[in-house]
Amino acid sequence: MISSPEGKNMQAFHIRYRNTQGTLMRILNAASRRGLDIPYVQAEPIEHTHQVTLLLEVTPKQVGQLCRDWNAVVDVIHVRAATPLREQIWTAAPIPPGLARISDDTQANAAMA
C-alpha cells in the first residue's frame, strides 16, 4: 500500500457493469467530480458483462463514498475495492519507463487527420 502525506492510499477498484450507453462515463464521473486523477483505467469485457479497473489515490472516507456512488449507477452490477497490483502501480506512474515516444511528425500528422 502506498500512502500519501494526506492519508490517501492508492486503491484499486474493480467495477462490473452492463456496457450500456454512458455507464462507463458515469463510473468515471464519480472520480472526476471529486477532482481525482485517474492514473490507471482498464475496461474489458468479462463473460456477458464488462469490468473496469481504476487506480485512484483516495482517503478511506472516499473509498466508501465512491463505492456507494458506483453502486447507485443503474447498470453497475458489482463493486470491489482492493489493493493494487504492482504492475498496475507501475503502469500508473506519471511517465512509465517503457512509454513509446511519438515523434513530432507523427503527432502533427495525427492532429491533422
Place this chain on the structure above:
Amino acid sequence: MLKGAEIVLRCLRAEGVDLVFGYPGGAIMPLYDALEGSGVRHILTRHEQGAVFAAEGYARVTGKVGVAIATSGPGATNLVTGIADAKMDSVPLVCITGQVRSALIGTDAFQETDVFGLTLSLTKWSRLVRSIEEISEVIAQGFHWARSGRPGPVLLDFPVDMLKASTEFNRAATFIPHTKPADAQVESSFCETLIALLEQAKRPVALVGAGAKLSGAVVELRQLLDQLNIPTFATVHGLGAVPPTAPYYLGMVGMHGTRAANMAMHETDLLLVFGARLDDRVTGEPTRFAPHARTVHFEIDPAQLDRVRQCELPVIGDLAETIPAFAEEVGRVDLPDWSDWRALACGPERAELDPRGLSQPTIRFLDELFSRLPEDNVILADVGQHQMWAAQRYRSASPRGFITSGGLGAMGFALPAAIGVQLAKPETTVLCVSGDGGIQMNIQELATVKRLGLPIKMVIVDNKYLGMVRQWQQLFYQRNYAETDLSDNPDFVEIAKAYKIHAQRLGEEQMAQYPVAKATGDVIDRFLQSPEPELLVFDCHPEANVYPMVPAGAALSEMVFEEE
C-alpha cells in the same frame, strides 16, 4: 404503422402521462405535430427552464413523474438547471429532447448539443435513442428509473429522424429491472441494535427529511414519532411531514433553523435521521455537527450515507418498510424516560426570541398571509431570504404543502413550478413567494399564467437587493455590497399589468401594528380569494436579515441573532 413521434406519445399515455410542459423547436417538431388527439395535454411555457421547473412542480406536488420537452441545442441546454434541481431534490422527472438527425450527430450541426453527455452526471439514467424499434422500451425504462428507489431525473434524447420514421407498433413495452446484489442488503436485524441504542440514549432526537414523504410513509412516521416522543425537527424538505402542533416538534433545523432545533441537534447523543441527506445547510460545520451523537440513518439510497457524517447504524431501504418495522419493535419495549430532556429541548427558554416577528415586518406579512390561507393550499418559495422566512413561518401539516428548490437553490424556480402545481391541483390555493431577484429570472412565465388563467397568488418580497447575498456581504464582507444592488428594479405592478394580471403593492409600514389594521387584512384576503391570477408586491426593508443564522464554519449551537 406509426411514426416514432406517435409511439412516444402512446408510450407516455401508457405511463399515465396526460400533461407535459415544453417548448417546440426544429428537432422536436415531429412530436409536436403528433400531439393533437394524442391524449397528452401540452403546456407551452415561455422558456425551457420554465417548462422543466413546471414539470418539477407538478411532480413534487403529485408524486407522479413530471415530463418536460425541448428541442435540441439551446432548448436542451436550457433544461439542464431543472435536471440538476430534480437530482438534488429527488424529483421524478423525464426530459424529452429532440436531437439533430442521426447522420448529423457529431458534426456540430445546427442546434446540435451533446445533451446526453452534458447531463450524464446529473441524470439517474439517460438514452440517446438509436432506432425506432427501441423507443417503447427506452420510455418504459426511463419512467421506471425516474420513479423507483430514490426518484430522480431521466433524459431521453430523440434524433429527429427517429421521430419521423414509421414502424409497426402493438403496445407499449414494460420494463423489468435487473436486481443487484446490493439491492438485497437491507439490514433486517437493525431493530435490535437500534432499540439498544435508544435504551442507552439520554438525549435522543429525530431529524425528518423528504424521504418519508417520497416513500409515502408520512402516516407511519408520525405514528412512530408519537411513540418515541423525542425532540423532532425537519429539514426544509421535511416541513409538513410532522404536524407543527406536535408537542415534541421544534421546527426547521440548520443554517436558518430555530434556536430550539439547533440547540437540541448540538446536544443530542442519539440522532435518528429519517430520509435526509445531511447536507451542509443542515449540519453547519460537519466536524462540529452533533458532536456527542451516535447516528442512525434511515435512507433508501446508500449513496447518501456517510457523505458528511459517518453513521453508526445505516438502515437501508424504503422508509415505507423500515419505519413500520422499527415502530413495531418500539411498541414492544419500555422506552427510557426522556421527560427531562424533552422539557429542556422543548421548553420556553428556547422558544423563538421574536415569535410575532415584531422587529421584522416581512415575517409578520408572511404570518398574515399564511394564517389567512384556506386549509387546502400549497406554498412555493423561490430562493433567498424570503425562502428562509417562509420556511421558518410555515405551519401546515400538509406533507407536500411546501415546495422549494432546496438542494440546488435555483433562483427562478417558484413561478414556473407554481404553474405545474396549480395545473395538478386546480382547486387548491397556490401561493408563490418570490424575491425581486428570483422573479426576474423567469418572469416571462407570467404570460403562461395569464394564458391558462391560473389563479396563482404571486408575492414578490421586494427589498431591491439580492437579499441573501447582501446579508452575507453585510455580515462577513464588511458591508461591501458588490453587485447586489437592484434599486433600479422595474415596477413589478406595471409589469404585471402589461401581462393583464392584476397587481398591487403593500408597504411594510402596513405591518407596523399587531394585529394588522382591518384594511390591510382585507387587502390580503381579497388577494387570496380572487379567482384570477394576482400579484402582490411587498416592500421589504433593504437591510432586513434572516435570523437565526449559523455562520459558515460554525457549529449549529453558534447561531447569531443580530449583526455583531
